[in-house]
Amino acid sequence: MQSLIQFIQNTVPIPLDKAKEIAAYFEERKIEKGNYFLQEGHKSNEYMFLLDGFMRAYATDTEGNDITTAFYTTNNVVFEVSSFFNRTPSKENIQALTPCAGLVISYDTLNNLFHGLPEFREFGRAVLVRGFSALKARMLGTITETAEQRYLTLLHTNPDIFQQAPLKMIASYLGITDTSLSRIRKEVSKK
């Protein structure tokens, strides 16, 4: 709970008591390793703050391969933007890669709070804007950089991911095969 309050305050300027008031609407949730926070075809009804553990999102491409689209580390929010906000079936899965604990809030509660609490609204928007901007940066990197550069960037900015996710997932996240990633790592280690 404390970490959520801090996360809110780090995201938007807001008095402590308001942050506490908001955080109080969240409920505890545990997810076992391998289990899902959201599954393809299901409608997402929850917005989560990850207190502990490690998760990933993945989509299934036309050939039936899993493509990891995101990793979620402790003290970040977890939600699928389209399914949650548009109230539509999800095209992706969000899965716990370790035992996870989080704080969740339902769509209805969140939406009511958005209308009643301007500070929470700002928070919600800031989270959306941050995610959108991060994805734009990732998109630009994917288009302009080599696989090796993208690997090195991820390694330096999110080293924890390499401790927790198998290389196959990291490879698909980077847009390459696990074979290529293995070779890139070999090349990089030579230098």
Added chain:
Amino acid sequence: MQSLIQFIQNTVPIPLDKAKEIAAYFEERKIEKGNYFLQEGHKSNEYMFLLDGFMRAYATDTEGNDITTAFYTTNNVVFEVSSFFNRTPSKENIQALTPCAGLVISYDTLNNLFHGLPEFREFGRAVLVRGFSALKARMLGTITETAEQRYLTLLHTNPDIFQQAPLKMIASYLGITDTSLSRIRKEVSKK
């Protein structure tokens, strides 16, 4: 003005008079061909609805090449999410590729309206969510599909772009060189 009202109503369920009320806060803006709606290093203060014309956004990569990150067609909104909502200098440029006419609203006005008009808030969120979701889909396509598939998808979903933008811009948008795009077009035309 009429087209903005329709755009609002197509985006969120909202009574006509509310849509008209919102639209009334926008002001006319003309941009000459080649001129900028937003330039790198400047803070974006405006959110625009494009009434007529064709625009693109582009970033400059580390080697100094222009990378087109988005195309904007008539009857769509135009803004740079990070600079506009975070009040920070933009990393990209938004440029008119033809003479353009739009309706703009300032950050301050928009923000005040967000707090005063729940319907406009919903609209703003829906636009953000739509853009975010579209980018996620594009990201997945970039990672999973070949350049030829991405080209064909763009050609079928946005044929107008090919009438208005030079292939070099389309190539950088697709994440390939203009040389490769030229070859892909040759291959495709054979079939």
Added chain:
DNA sequence: CTTTACTCTTGCCAAATGACAAGAAATAGG
């Protein structure tokens, strides 16, 4: 403890894409 499944690496070769340069075609400006 042992067997099974997954993870990661490596070799070989093919396919996709890029870099560079030249030339043709189209467009814009004077």
Added chain:
DNA sequence: CCTATTTCTTGTCATTTGGCAAGAGTAAAG
């Protein structure tokens, strides 16, 4: 109308990445 610039294509060759298969190492399950 003519010139200069941009756009598009094409050739050659190098580099990156993928596909497939085998094998070693590691973790999971009974």
